[in-house]
Amino acid sequence: MNEFELINRLTNSLPTNKSLVTGAGDDCAVLDLGIPDRLLLFKTDAVVEGMHFTADTPPEQIGYKALARCLSDIAAMGGTPNSAVITLALPRDFDVGRVEKIYEGMNALAAKHDVAIVGGETTTNPERMLISVALLGTVPRGKCVLRSGALAGDAIFVTGELGGSLKGKHLDFEPRLAEAQWLVEHFPIHAMIDLSDGLAGDLRHILKASHVGAELFSSAIPVSRAAKLASKAESSGKPPLLAALTDGEDFELLFTVASRDAVPLLDAWKKRFPHLKLSCIGKIVAGGKLTLRDKTGTRSLSAHGYVHFT
Numbered sequence: 001m002n003e004f005e006l007i008n009r010l011t012n013s014l015p016t017n018k019s020l021v022t023g024a025g026d027d028c029a030v031l032d033l034g035i036p037d038r039l040l041l042f043k044t045d046a047v048v049e050g051m052h053f054t055a056d057t058p059p060e061q062i063g064y065k066a067l068a069r070c071l072s073d074i075a076a077m078g079g080t081p082n083s084a085v086i087t088l089a090l091p092r093d094f095d096v097g098r099v100e101k102i103y104e105g106m107n108a109l110a111a112k113h114d115v116a117i118v119g120g121e122t123t124t125n126p127e128r129m130l131i132s133v134a135l136l137g138t139v140p141r142g143k144c145v146l147r148s149g150a151l152a153g154d155a156i157f158v159t160g161e162l163g164g165s166l167k168g169k170h171l172d173f174e175p176r177l178a179e180a181q182w183l184v185e186h187f188p189i190h191a192m193i194d195l196s197d198g199l200a201g202d203l204r205h206i207l208k209a210s211h212v213g214a215e216l217f218s219s220a221i222p223v224s225r226a227a228k229l230a231s232k233a234e235s236s237g238k239p240p241l242l243a244a245l246t247d248g249e250d251f252e253l254l255f256t257v258a259s260r261d262a263v264p265l266l267d268a269w270k271k272r273f274p275h276l277k278l279s280c281i282g283k284i285v286a287g288g289k290l291t292l293r294d295k296t297g298t299r300s301l302s303a304h305g306y307v308h309f310t
Helices: 003-010 059-076 096-112 177-186 199-210 225-233 240-246 259-272
Strands: 020-022 029-031 038-048 080-090 116-124 130-140 155-159 189-194 213-217 253-257 278-285 290-294 297-300
Touching: 038 059, 059 080, 059 096, 059 130, 059 177, 059 189, 080 096, 080 177, 096 116, 155 259, 177 189, 177 253, 177 259, 189 199, 199 213, 199 240, 199 253, 199 290, 225 240, 253 259, 259 278
Parallel strands: 080 116, 213 290
Antiparallel strands: 020 029, 029 038, 038 130, 080 130, 155 253, 155 278, 189 253, 213 278, 290 297
């Protein structure tokens, strides 16, 4: 049973209440607590030693990444982060100085985005460190972007470049909060997700939630320099395009917008964010298939992103 099969099984009969707007199945839960002009966003995520970082990872980068992952999910909803609690699970022989430096990295990122760290929990975890972050945020009513709004004919956009994140980006990526807030303020974004598990996997979440398919253009997918260099350096490495499609932890924004808005959005983006690439990589189509078009034709895309427990 893989990650998503387990999630589906566990979320079939979750209890709910009248505050729930959107529950399991999106980047954040969306709650209506009666705030006049805003909805509440609620997110949790964890990083585990040996999976998301190694024993020799600089501790400031560990703390940065632990919080940044949640910030990226708030961005994917078009929201603004507010406050976090931290669960810290440590082996009995932990290094207190290293833990303090982890918090230095986390605190610096929180201060940058005006996030209060308001408490948490500490516990023992044999053998390895685990850090779990629960984050609250808000989004203006009428501006929250879900995975389920993509429509046939939409253009598909992605920020930045993709693939090769293990060469360093996964530890120092910039959550696209400002960019997402600008997008939802100026354009009717239909669906959005952050790329944590790879383009081929995360796009499928939008397609499933929206009951649509997609066609990607191979020549338009922005492959990172790191992915290209890794392919040259390692004889058994992934081809760069495959890395861009399947490597996890890029934490870029993937979103869809009506085709009539595509060119105005791209022109406005270049003026507002001249140093961050934005690429139109395909289109939403009817049906549930995901295909890739290149100079030889169009074929079904079988590649997936990262999936836990497989």
